[in-house]
Amino acid sequence: MAAQCFFAFILLASGFSAARLQTRDSQFHATLSICQLAAQAISPASDVFYPGSPSYAEDISHWANSSSAPAACSVETGTAQDLRILGNTRTPFAVKGGGHSTNPGFSSTTGVEISMSRFSEVIYNASTQTVEIGSGLIWDDVYAALEPYNVTVVGGRISGVGVAGFTLGGGLSYKTNQYGLAVDNVVAYELVLPNGVVKTITSKDEDLFWGLKVNIGQLIFYDAPTPPSGLFDEFLAIPGIDTTVLKTQSYLSYVKAAALPPGGPRVFYGAASFLQFTKPLLQAVINETKFWGDTLTPHSATVIVNSIEPFLPSLFSHGAPGSSACPPDRSVGLLPINLDYAWTDASEDARMHGALVRSARQMTAAAVAEGQDVALAAVYSNYALFDTPVEDIWGKNVQRLRKIKRRYDPLDVMGLAGGFKFYMVLNYTIEFNGLTTEI
Ligand SMILES: Cc1cc2nc3c(=O)[nH]c(=O)nc-3n(C[C@H](O)[C@H](O)[C@H](O)COP(=O)(O)OP(=O)(O)OC[C@H]3O[C@@H](n4cnc5c(N)ncnc54)[C@H](O)[C@@H]3O)c2cc1C
Ligand SMILES: *[C@@H]1O[C@H](CO)[C@@H](O)[C@H](O)[C@H]1NC(C)=O
Ligand SMILES: *[C@@H]1O[C@H](CO)[C@@H](O)[C@H](O)[C@H]1NC(C)=O
Ligand SMILES: *[C@@H]1O[C@H](CO)[C@@H](O)[C@H](O)[C@H]1NC(C)=O
Ligand SMILES: *[C@@H]1O[C@H](CO)[C@@H](O)[C@H](O)[C@H]1NC(C)=O
Ligand SMILES: *[C@@H]1O[C@H](CO)[C@@H](O)[C@H](O)[C@H]1NC(C)=O
Numbered sequence: 438m439a440a441q442c443f444f445a446f447i448l449l450a451s452g453f454s455a456a457r458l459q460t461r462d463s464q465f466h467a468t469l470s471i472c473q474l475a476a477q478a479i480s481p482a483s484d485v486f487y488p489g490s491p492s493y494a495e496d497i498s499h500w501a502n503s504s505s506a507p508a509a510c511s512v513e514t515g516t517a518q519d520l521r522i523l524g525n526t527r528t529p530f531a532v533k534g535g536g537h538s539t540n541p542g543f544s545s546t547t548g549v550e551i552s553m554s555r556f557s558e559v560i561y562n563a564s565t566q567t568v569e570i571g572s573g574l575i576w577d578d579v580y581a582a583l584e585p586y587n588v589t590v591v592g593g594r595i596s597g598v599g600v601a602g603f604t605l606g607g608g609l610s611y612k613t614n615q616y617g618l619a620v621d622n623v624v625a626y627e628l629v630l631p632n633g634v635v636k637t638i639t640s641k642d643e644d645l646f647w648g649l650k651v652n653i654g655q656l657i658f659y660d661a662p663t664p665p666s667g668l669f670d671e672f673l674a675i676p677g678i679d680t681t682v683l684k685t686q687s688y689l690s691y692v693k694a695a696a697l698p699p700g701g702p703r704v705f706y707g708a709a710s711f712l713q714f715t716k717p718l719l720q721a722v723i724n725e726t727k728f729w730g731d732t733l734t735p736h737s738a739t740v741i742v743n744s745i746e747p748f749l750p751s752l753f754s755h756g757a758p759g760s761s762a763c764p765p766d767r768s769v770g771l772l773p774i775n776l777d778y779a780w781t782d783a784s785e786d787a788r789m790h791g792a793l794v795r796s797a798r799q800m801t802a803a804a805v806a807e808g809q810d811v812a813l814a815a816v817y818s819n820y821a822l823f824d825t826p827v828e829d830i831w832g833k834n835v836q837r838l839r840k841i842k843r844r845y846d847p848l849d850v851m852g853l854a855g856g857f858k859f860y861m862v863l864n865y866t867i868e869f870n871g872l873t874t875e876i
Pocket of ligand 4: 563564565
């Protein structure tokens, strides 16, 4: 959940006239004039860019090109004040962190694309064992900044993933078995509220803090100096295993090595949740992978991957019951499958979407058939397809989330942005765990 923020780009204060927006101009021209007014109104710490400029291209770009859209302009804001973009002009906008969302329109728009890239500080406080992280960073940058201190955080596993989206969606990390989700380790958020106020939110701000707490290949991660001898023998005997990354290295170097290119210009993710990965369930997953590989390859599919993520069933036990909106039930550990399809032909989008939905259902049905109580299990928000009903992600918490939204965003400013989102985060303070960066 994110981005329920108030966008009031200070334009009202700088003599912006409503009449100017209510001309017969198309939405595009109205948006463009907002871009121009924004350019005049913002402080020197911020900039507005237009199509043709390299900064614009960078700002609208995403890991999956299908998640990008031709924005009227992009805005790189350097201060929280400049983020207060005009809510009442009803200008569509998007907020981008690391740009790894695979859901079109979640961090892209044909309106104003707001890039958080200038929120890029990493400030480590050794005495409190916390770090303050700008929401425009990717995890690689965070690990690199922390490496000299020999500390690390519960963050992303693959190079390039953004701090903001990852954390707002929960955040499954190599450290999750030990320390829980990323969100379980956040002690404060800095928010722009829908009334334009910039506020630090801690657990004292009960509703907002709770609401914010929502939102490959063969990887092996051993988090101790020397593994007991023979521990990985069976694993390493699997034909085709890539052993080149199997060495003692820093967290940063491991994550950097785990770069995962999209494999095609268009990518959607899907998700299903299980209690355990049994052999028959894995066979059903293999069958799904083959079936959809065969079915979709003639339709320009380039990648059909179903990644199983066998965390410990205790993965949700690191936060108190009800301490965050997501996962909705911490009493049962849910292990995700991440469905990952890539293809080239945009006219096949609907087919790929339909296949992802069907395949996730089929795998769920296989688990239910063997007795797993997962027919209504919550799906992981960071892998959920764009049209997943919010009840399937936040379960019984949806009601309280809607109430919070009504209170803080009565004008539905955040409805102008995409996503399953609620609030805008500027900086994170993340509690330190694991003092080792060695893996
Ligand atoms: C290659 C790859 C690897 C991945 N690996 C993992 C993994 O190991 N574990 C895991 O849990 N997930 C993983 N994911 C999923 C990932 O967590 C989500 O895609 C996440 O949304 C990415 O965050 P981002 O900031 O990069 O994305 P963006 O596309 O920039 O943003 C995602 C969402 O967050 C919102 N948002 C961004 N910044 C802000 C802000 N400052 N305030 C409010 N809202 C904001 C955006 O509007 C958007 O809705 C992976 C995804 C990919 C593509
Ligand atoms: C990438 O997305 C942009 C914006 O939607 C589009 O203009 C461009 O053609 C796409 N590029 C590719 C290679 O698909
Ligand atoms: C985020 O934190 C940094 C470091 O403390 C600070 O310089 C910056 O002003 C903060 N961002 C906002 C919007 O306050
Ligand atoms: C670390 O945090 C403590 C407690 O909030 C504060 O007093 C101290 O000034 C901080 N140190 C730095 C270097 O910011
Ligand atoms: C980090 O660890 C290395 C290797 O053990 C050590 O040389 C260095 O002094 C440590 N740095 C800090 C800041 O603790
Ligand atoms: C394999 O998957 C397809 C598609 O879901 C399904 O129709 C078929 O019955 C499955 N076959 C087996 C043996 O499970």
